[in-house]
Amino acid sequence: MITDNQTNFLYLADTLLKLYPDFYQRFEQTLKEAGIEHSLLPNTKDVWAVDYMPIQVTRDEFVQFVYNPSYLQAKVWQKTISNVDSICTSINLQPKKSNILVDGGNVVKAKNKVIMCQRVFTENPHIPEKKLIKELQELFQVDQLIFIPTQPKDFTGHADGMVRFLDEKTVLINDYSKEKKDFQLLVKSALHNAGLDWVEIPYNPYSNKKDKHANGIYINFLQMKGTLVLPVFGQKEDEETVKLFGQLFPNVSIATVDSNEIALEGGILNCITWNIMT
Template structure:
């Protein structure tokens, strides 16, 4: 698979500037200073591009999941559902299409491994676990699909707000020591332990938020592109600690803080809004 650190092109929704002007101003400045000129995806109905856009397998291959998540079933959300086929047609992109229901935000990837939460099982009840994992593994051309428990009260059930690959052998995971549901924490740690990967914890202050759909403090939802990591910051005491930790972890990569409070209040941060690919 194409990994985040290989990507050099960024797609964003044109709605981002209108809905989150303060955030957009900060983000666009950071992009400009790092020589990244985003493309604006046509016909988007929401800003969370990673969810509905296809997943890149190679420079010429993409996989399009069926974008029909259960969290958007209530009628009030119907107007926010983008049609990826219309967007891809405008981009002259012809991805392989599967009937599997999943979001790109639930695809945390490295070259030969992908991590998804068990939400993908809930979204596809007609599949057995074995059949679904085998099919996704085949679609991605990977060696291993790792399933982890869904974080309690997480609206979307995505993995990219929980864990990220630092490299082929190392995972970054949120510090869940303050999570009220310690059974979830034990299950998560067991699932990660069984991968055989090294696991490094990142500070998080998401448990200070009054609402469970507030992503403020979720530093792990950074945007990683070729030579640069755009790191969300929140004007919280953990900011400086996390910036320093990222500078040590991502040696040789520019760490660019981006004030993200306006965006995070609505449950998503930098990886959520980004469709970053390699061209």
């Protein structure tokens, strides 16, 4: 599996520039200063590129899952589903297709492991659980699939707002100390049973006015080869988070970008980026 810290080229949806021009300008400047090359995916219908674009498994192999999640079934949201076939053709990509329904935001990658929220099972009720696990393992070409509980009130059911890999044996998780004890135990038990250790990072979405708002969720960062871009929100945790990441990633350049506009729509930096190894 190609990991985020191996990727060297970034794509953004062209809708990002149209819908969030001020954020796009700031983000583009951050990318430029970090030396990250990027291009725009054409004819997209929403900004959440990681969710609908294929998963890169090896340098030359990509898997395209079905993007038709339960939370987009209302007619008003169906029109926001991009034509992935057309986008892939426009960038000369021919991915392997799967009939499994998976959002890219629910695929957190290490070299030989993938973490997903359990939402993947309810999104694919027509596939027996054991068969689904086996097929996903084969498609991802990993030995271990790890399933964590979906965070309450997260309408997307994505893992990238909950956990990210620090290395093959350690993950970063949100500081869920203010969440219900049962949920905390379920998350940590799933990681422990998978043989993973964890480091808690700042987490403060508690002043948000709506459940969908993602302001204060720092774990949804962009990671590429040699660079990590953290979202910041003008909260007291910003400085603490930047300092902690400098300690956790001592050989990586850490950049930040104010991400409040897109966070209000429910996603942050990993959600809007599709970074690959070329």
